[in-house]
Amino acid sequence: MSTFLHRTVVVLVVAVLGVWLLGSRVPSLVDASPGGGTADPQAPAQEPGHHRKHAPSGPEGVADDQLGVQLSAHHSDRPGPALAVLDRLARAGATWVRIDVGWRTLQPEGRGPFELWYVDLLDAVLEGAKQDGLKVILNLWLTPEWASDSGSPYAPPRDDDDYADAIRRAAERWGDDVDAWEIWNEPNFDSFFAGADPATYTRLLCTAYPVVKQYDDDPVLFGGLMYNDDAWLRQAYEAGAKDCFDALATHPYVGPSDAAPDTPAVGAVWRLTHTPAMREVMADFGDRGKRIWVTELGWSSGPDSAGNPWDRAVSPQRQARFLREAVELIRNRYPYVxxxxxxxxxxxxxxxYQDGFGLLHPDLSPKPAMCAFEREVRGR
Structure with missing residues (x-):
């Protein structure tokens, strides 16, 4: 590829993905408090309503305990929608659920006790996940206005200790309910972590890591990188990240967005098949023993966005096929993932387009991708 064409593609990627990501993959800040108040992290969790626990099922093959789903149904001021979705995911055989939590919403006014209404919501959702036998990845991000110079939720905190205080309180309260802690979301993307500076992120990661470990020995994840961005990862290692995480999270979305999972990488970070490059960086710094976690991956079955190559939808049937092909590719080629x-x-x-990534329709009826997910869980 010529230098000019390469630069053109990179500019297109950044510009268009800024719209895509901000439109479809940023969780609601849940700013409207239905009552306000703050909560002591040591206070007992509020008891949610009765929630059925499902026994794992696997009628054929060997059940895959590595598959999970990103929860969006908790972007609400009440737990009911999330509990219904968790129940459905458990029946599908999911083992993991990733739950994003807004630091901005936990501590909107400053350091100190968390917002009571939000704690009540998270208590109920986490208890629901536990009752359904789902393991939880908790991703803490989105800076409160008071904690950054610009007031943007995507700005790095002015003081890393402010973030550490929040995740300390979270680990103290929810350590028994959380199975992995993910530090921020896509810090290599300027629109999600202003400046996208590896050294700045590494300082945040290394401040948070020992604080979490005081209360919970579960894995702390290097926050999911947008794509398999091996160059950015290398810079983070050079800044001292090695001893500050237990596993590396990536979001290896494929671009153009209707391309198949096995599309050759040819040096492009926006390919699932670029995963070995991440492994190579880890090995270079003596981290071959750490796993790579894919904490986001998907294809949209929503309509195209004006034919843009980064907003190209696939059919519901192809979405299902790509899910199966992606899982099987990872199983067969990347045993460390x-x-x-x-x-x-x-x-x-x-x-x-932005609203078409789900496994379920809004009424919780299954899309073909949900059926494919269930088959992959059960090894069929």
């Missing part, structure tokens, strides 16, 4: 988290649980409320 897993868990694998599909983005996401439920389609959004519109027919937009």
């Amino acid at each position: 897993g868990p694998i988290i599909w983005y996401r649980d439920v389609d959004g409320p519109t027919d937009d």
